[in-house]
Each structure stands twice: as C-alpha cells, then as structure tokens.
Amino acid sequence: MRVVCIGGGPAGLYFSILLKKQDPSHDIVVYERNRPYDTFGWGVVFSDQTLQNLAGADEPSKQDILDAFAHWDDIDVHFKGRTITSGGHGFCGIGRKRLLNILQDRARDLGVRMEFESEIEVDDLTTRFADADLIIASDGLNSKVRSRWADHFKPSIDVRKNKFVWLGTTRMFDAFTFIFKKTEHGWFQVHAYRYDREHSTFIVETREETWRAHGLDKADADETVGFCSDLFAEWLDGHPLLTNMRHLRSSQWISFPRITCETWVKDNVVLMGDAAHTAHFSIGSGTKLALEDAIALAREVEKHPGDVRAALGAYESERKIEVLKIQAAARNSTEWFENVSRYEPLEPEQFVYSMLTRSQRISHENLRLRDRSFVEGMERWFGDRAAGRPQQMPVPPMFAPFHLRGLSLANRVVVSPMATYSAVDGTPNDFHLVHYGARALGGAGLVYTEMTCVSAEGRITPGCPGMYDRAHVAAWKRVVEFVHERSEAKICLQLGHAGPKGSTKVGWEGYDVPLDAGNWPLWGPSPVAWSAENQVPRVMTAADMATVVDQHRQAVQWAVEAGFDMVELHAAHGYLLSAFLTPLTNKRTDAFGGSLENRLRFPLEVFRAMRAVWPVDRPMAVRISAHDWVAGGNTADEAVEIARAFKAAGADLIDVSAGQTSTAAKPVYGRMFQTPFADRVRNEAGIATMAVGNITDFDQVNSILAAGRADLCALARPHLADPNWTQRAAVAQGHAAQWWPKPYLAGKAQAERLTVREVPLQV
Numbered sequence: 001m002r003v004v005c006i007g008g009g010p011a012g013l014y015f016s017i018l019l020k021k022q023d024p025s026h027d028i029v030v031y032e033r034n035r036p037y038d039t040f041g042w043g044v045v046f047s048d049q050t051l052q053n054l055a056g057a058d059e060p061s062k063q064d065i066l067d068a069f070a071h072w073d074d075i076d077v078h079f080k081g082r083t084i085t086s087g088g089h090g091f092c093g094i095g096r097k098r099l100l101n102i103l104q105d106r107a108r109d110l111g112v113r114m115e116f117e118s119e120i121e122v123d124d125l126t127t128r129f130a131d132a133d134l135i136i137a138s139d140g141l142n143s144k145v146r147s148r149w150a151d152h153f154k155p156s157i158d159v160r161k162n163k164f165v166w167l168g169t170t171r172m173f174d175a176f177t178f179i180f181k182k183t184e185h186g187w188f189q190v191h192a193y194r195y196d197r198e199h200s201t202f203i204v205e206t207r208e209e210t211w212r213a214h215g216l217d218k219a220d221a222d223e224t225v226g227f228c229s230d231l232f233a234e235w236l237d238g239h240p241l242l243t244n245m246r247h248l249r250s251s252q253w254i255s256f257p258r259i260t261c262e263t264w265v266k267d268n269v270v271l272m273g274d275a276a277h278t279a280h281f282s283i284g285s286g287t288k289l290a291l292e293d294a295i296a297l298a299r300e301v302e303k304h305p306g307d308v309r310a311a312l313g314a315y316e317s318e319r320k321i322e323v324l325k326i327q328a329a330a331r332n333s334t335e336w337f338e339n340v341s342r343y344e345p346l347e348p349e350q351f352v353y354s355m356l357t358r359s360q361r362i363s364h365e366n367l368r369l370r371d372r373s374f375v376e377g378m379e380r381w382f383g384d385r386a387a388g389r390p391q392q393m394p395v396p397p398m399f400a401p402f403h404l405r406g407l408s409l410a411n412r413v414v415v416s417p418m419a420t421y422s423a424v425d426g427t428p429n430d431f432h433l434v435h436y437g438a439r440a441l442g443g444a445g446l447v448y449t450e451m452t453c454v455s456a457e458g459r460i461t462p463g464c465p466g467m468y469d470r471a472h473v474a475a476w477k478r479v480v481e482f483v484h485e486r487s488e489a490k491i492c493l494q495l496g497h498a499g500p501k502g503s504t505k506v507g508w509e510g511y512d513v514p515l516d517a518g519n520w521p522l523w524g525p526s527p528v529a530w531s532a533e534n535q536v537p538r539v540m541t542a543a544d545m546a547t548v549v550d551q552h553r554q555a556v557q558w559a560v561e562a563g564f565d566m567v568e569l570h571a572a573h574g575y576l577l578s579a580f581l582t583p584l585t586n587k588r589t590d591a592f593g594g595s596l597e598n599r600l601r602f603p604l605e606v607f608r609a610m611r612a613v614w615p616v617d618r619p620m621a622v623r624i625s626a627h628d629w630v631a632g633g634n635t636a637d638e639a640v641e642i643a644r645a646f647k648a649a650g651a652d653l654i655d656v657s658a659g660q661t662s663t664a665a666k667p668v669y670g671r672m673f674q675t676p677f678a679d680r681v682r683n684e685a686g687i688a689t690m691a692v693g694n695i696t697d698f699d700q701v702n703s704i705l706a707a708g709r710a711d712l713c714a715l716a717r718p719h720l721a722d723p724n725w726t727q728r729a730a731v732a733q734g735h736a737a738q739w740w741p742k743p744y745l746a747g748k749a750q751a752e753r754l755t756v757r758e759v760p761l762q763v
C-alpha cells in the first residue's frame, strides 16, 4: 500500500509506526512542515490507562515513552489561601518534543520515510498523491484538508470563552497543580505539572474579558511572561516562566476550538487526531485520542486487507462513540474552568471536590478508589455542615439531613412528581394511598405528589388529581396522615394548571393527545396551540388571571388543612405558568409578555398569592424548565434570572427540570443531563436546588450533592421501578442507620448480610 500522512504529530507518526510494523512492504511517507526538533508546547499528560493501551500497540516506543515519563499520583489545588491534596490519580507527564522524537526514531527504524520542512497543499492530494491508497490527514486542529472539503466533513468549530497560554518553567511541581488566583478583573487559573527532570508545563487560563481588561490582548511574549510571572510569583519560587512561541507565527494566547465533524472519511482520505476532533487540555486527552485513533485505524486496516474503504468505515463507526464520550467529558470540564467565578462562593473543600468531578466521568465512588481518606474527609465535611455539628462517622452525602425553613428531611433523595392518572373527578383514592404510601415506606426523605390541579379545567387529563373541591382535601389528608404516621418521609404537594397542554388522554393512551370526546376549553397566554392536534387556547384576560390566582391561593389554603409539609408551584413543562415564562408560547404585547420581567409577572403574582397563605415556617418550591432546547427560547441564562425572581418572592427551592415546552425541542439527553442547570442556578442565583433527570444510581446522587451542584436529587422513573430505592441504596453503601419500617426489619437484616457476602444489590 502507498500511504501518505500529512502532519507528523502524534497521530500521523504513531499510525505510520503501527502500519509499518504490520507489513514492512507498505510504502509510508510522513510530511511535516516543521523541523524534527521544532514544536509548540511543553509537556503533555497521559493517564496510566492510556499507557496501558500503548503497551498493547507497540512495546518498544511505549518503553521509551515510559523511560522519559515523570509519574505522579497527587493533585494539589490552591484556592483561597488553602492547598488541598487528593491522591491516587496516576498521571504521567512527557515533553511533547521528547514524545515526538521517540516516535520519529521508532518510525525511522521501521523504515517510514519522513519529509520535514515539507508543507503539503490540498491540491497535492489530487496531483502528487493521486495514486496513494490511503491518505491520513493528521494535520492538526487547523487542518487544511478539513477546510478544503468542509462541505463534506461538515465540521463544527466552537471557539470557547477562555484565553490560555502554554508556558513552561523550571519550577518542579511535586503534584499535578491547579492554582486559582483572583485579580481585580477576574480569575486566572494555572494547570501545572512536571514532565521531565528540569521542566514543568505551566498553562495559564482566564476568561477573555478578564484577559482584555488586563491589556493582555496587546501583550507580546515578554509582556505575557512578565505578567504571569508576577501574578504567580508565590508559586514559582523565583523560577522563570519560559515560552517557546516567540519564533512561531501563532499568537501567545489562544482560544480553544472545540471541533467535531459529521464524518471523518472522504474516499481514501481520513481525518485523524485534532484534525477530526479536539478535547480540551484540561482533561489531558488530545494526544491520547490521537494515539488511540492510530491504534484503531491500524487494527481495522489489518482486519480488512486490500479494502481501505471498508477499513475506514469500520474505523469511523467504532471510534465515533468513544470520541463522543471523551468530548462530552471535555465539554463539562471546559465549562467548569470558564465559570470559576460561579464556584467562588464554595468553601475550598467543596470547590476542590467540584473541580475533581467536573467532567462527570469521575464520581464519588471513583474518587474513593483513588483516595479513600479524601472522600471520607469530604463526607465528614458535608455531614458536619448538614447536621450543624461534628458527626462521629463519615456518611454518604445522600444520607445527610437537609433543612428548609422549619422542614427537616432525613435524607436528600426525593420521589419526583409523577402523574399516575388514577384520580376520579380530581379525587385521589386507594391507588394514591398505596402508591405514595409505598414510596414513603421506601425511605426517600421527601415524596412529591403528582401535578395536582387547581381547577377542573386546569387538569392535564381526566385522571389527574385536584385540590379544587372539599372532597379532594379529605382524600389528600388521608395520604398525608399515612405518610406522617407510618414513615419518616415528608410530603410535598405539587400544584399546577395545565394551560395549553390540558384536556388530553391519560399517559398510557398517548402523551399530550386530545381526548376523543368531552374536551374542555383551554386557557393560555397567547393563541398558540401545543401542536396542530391540540386546541388553540383562549387568550387569558385580566379577569381570567385573577381567577387562576384565586384558585392557587385556595388550593394552598386546603394544602394547609390537608397537612402537607411543602408546596411546589409547577411552572415547567409547557403548562400554564411555563407557557407564560417562555417566549415560544407567550406572544403577548401587554405587561405580561415581551421581556423576561413581563413574562414573569403573572407566574410571580400566582406565587406571591400562594406564599401569603402558606405558613411562614414551611418551605415552597418552584419547578422550572431551565432550557427550552429551541433556538429563541429560554436558556440557562434566563433560568438564573427566573430563579432569582422567585427567590425574591419567597421561594426556598428551585426544582430544576428542562424542556417539554415545545414540540420543536431538541434536548441533549445523557446521564444527569439536566444537572448542569441545577448547578448553575444554585451557584449563581444563590438558592437551594433540586436536580432531576436521568439520575439513576447512588454514586451519581452522592457526587451531585457533594459537589454542590444541587441540594436534593429527585428520581422519577427509578421510583416507579422500585419504591424502596433509598433503602436498597443504603444497604449497598453499608449505611445501616437508614430508617426502615419496623415490620420490614428482617428484610433489612437479610439484605445487609447478603451485601456483606459481596452479593451487591444493583441500585
């Protein structure tokens, strides 16, 4: 085969090595525009896992790399005058130049031809290289090949908010070191690590506006180095900062481009490494991805002898998934470092925990495997604060109590509101008693009712319960009394009005589908139907609004009578108040439409009326859709403002959901996919939040809580499958103090015995 690699970075060099090893008769040439000893950057890091992958691919180069590596386990974080260390992270650092030289030597020994100082132009692909069997476009993040056929590869390039500069220093750091330093214009952070006997990498990063405010947009290399040396002098111990960018054309400070491509393959040309995809340096995975791309493609070429196109197709489908996962983790990490000011109010312990778990790939249990004492220290810290006094034992965060006004929850697991569509004329019945009773007995700290409607016309379906008739009060009281008398759980009533999404069939007959017969008229902010099938709502007048305010007020008065511990106003998912909040369905031109302030006016009026009749010592929550997932709709920016407004009106908790406000929504699903919104609302608006959405295991719950991304975690579908979710999670974690109903204690004892015998329960 005749193979051409455009670009002699890690991707091109490593692929040429692996292919030449497979079959020495391949004719492989690597074209590199730089000289062999000329490169940008300083050291790069790999995890121990990446090293293991290299061992399987090419032992000699892996050994040379290993010999040149600096290895360390600890991460040191310097924040607000404290240094906090977490161990067991297993990283290696190597000079980028050293790595390239090792790969160049190995490639040369195997007979790969390398043409340095040789810049390839895209026209060469169709002229000089027209007879090549395979062309590897390993030409880095500014890939000319990708740009030339952009209409085919369909790249998306998202230039991020921070500016960074990749410097070196002779100061030897003992650990992977993160330094956070605040100036009068904002935060700067350093990512520093040793990579050989004399040098450490020293990457300085800050928000673009902070960078401009310091005049760094006009700084040359010496001024940049001078500024950074002064700013971080106390950590440099008199050592200089070094730059190797002076002789290169590129600017000192860079904005990281997040690159994804719809496809990486065009005929016999394949994008590889940074040309195809980038992963932010803060998770140290760019070189890893480049090398692993090379391993995967070499394997597929071997599996498909004489059929390059089949090999490229198989390569792309195999690698895309792994790359997407790393890029998702890198995105979380990038955004964390772009928003350091959001986490500034956190105490150093929680700040560090939040930083370590920022990519959502490292969880609580994962951290425990790395450094048990660090995690136990965090659990103590969390438990002490939750209890308001020092605790004897570290306890997983989900079992720490939580207090809001006069309400005390035994733990932080919540049964999320879920419609059961089982009421008749709005009256809850035995099904509700058993359903909510079972979940209260199952150990969650707080059980939510499903959306309970403030009027018959405000129901979603004929099966939805209400709080608009005296009969409803008595029926709910029976449920509440059971929960209070027979369990340690508290119970929250979710109140709402369906608005434009009302008068539909029960869930299992089709979501949001109008009734076949007996539909009732709908109300909404504007004449915007949920879908072409649904009714166009009547535009609410001032009198209609006053009616809805009264209905909410009355429902809350009855909630007091029924004995509920908490009330939540449902202002999410496209129902009436949500329809006012989002510009997608609120097209009003009066004081209730237009600006966010106007769109908030009616929902706030409703909330204030409720708060006024709800006891002062009992908390109130508001559920919001923190993102519409539609261009032109609400985003997390508005969610923070909405949360601030409800907080000012007396809300104690924001229940942070997302979407379901438009049929055009394109949600980005994934594990814990709405939690970043709970994090943002909590830490920017300064109000307690509840995270919800695809939170399925206790490890996720503990990580979310310990990191301060939310104060409570709501699980919906997991509680339909298992009312005893909390008790099983307690058993799996060895948390014997979890409350169980007395009649079930024999089951608790057996479950604990089985777990000790290492038959772990799957939770």
Ligand SMILES: Cc1cc2nc3c(=O)[nH]c(=O)nc-3n(C[C@H](O)[C@H](O)[C@H](O)COP(=O)(O)OP(=O)(O)OC[C@H]3O[C@@H](n4cnc5c(N)ncnc54)[C@H](O)[C@@H]3O)c2cc1C
Residues within 6 Å of the ligand: 006, 007, 008, 009, 010, 011, 012, 031, 032, 033, 034, 041, 043, 044, 045, 046, 118, 119, 120, 121, 138, 139, 140, 141, 143, 144, 165, 166, 203, 272, 273, 274, 275, 281, 284, 285, 286, 287, 288, 289, 290
């Ligand atoms: C500040 C910073 C820190 C980083 N830290 C880490 C880290 O700790 N760990 C990690 O794994 N990764 C890290 N990376 C990422 C890593 O550097 C890249 O992901 C990796 O180098 C990608 O390898 P590559 O072979 O795809 O591209 P590159 O290494 O960019 O190589 C591309 C090569 O192609 C050459 N080239 C381009 N166009 C042409 C042309 N037309 N003709 C000839 N030659 C051409 C270039 O000169 C270059 O040598 C970091 C990146 C940055 C910016």
Ligand SMILES: Cc1cc2nc3c(=O)[nH]c(=O)nc-3n(C[C@H](O)[C@H](O)[C@H](O)COP(=O)(O)O)c2cc1C
Residues within 6 Å of the ligand: 416, 417, 418, 419, 420, 450, 451, 494, 507, 570, 623, 657, 692, 693, 694, 695, 714, 715, 716, 717, 718
């Ligand atoms: C059957 C069902 C009914 C639901 N009904 C409601 C509801 O009445 N009120 C509400 O705010 N959310 C409702 N939701 C949304 C859930 O509270 C939750 O936000 C969503 O299911 C995501 O959480 P999960 O991934 O843990 O299931 C419902 C979800 C399900 C599955």
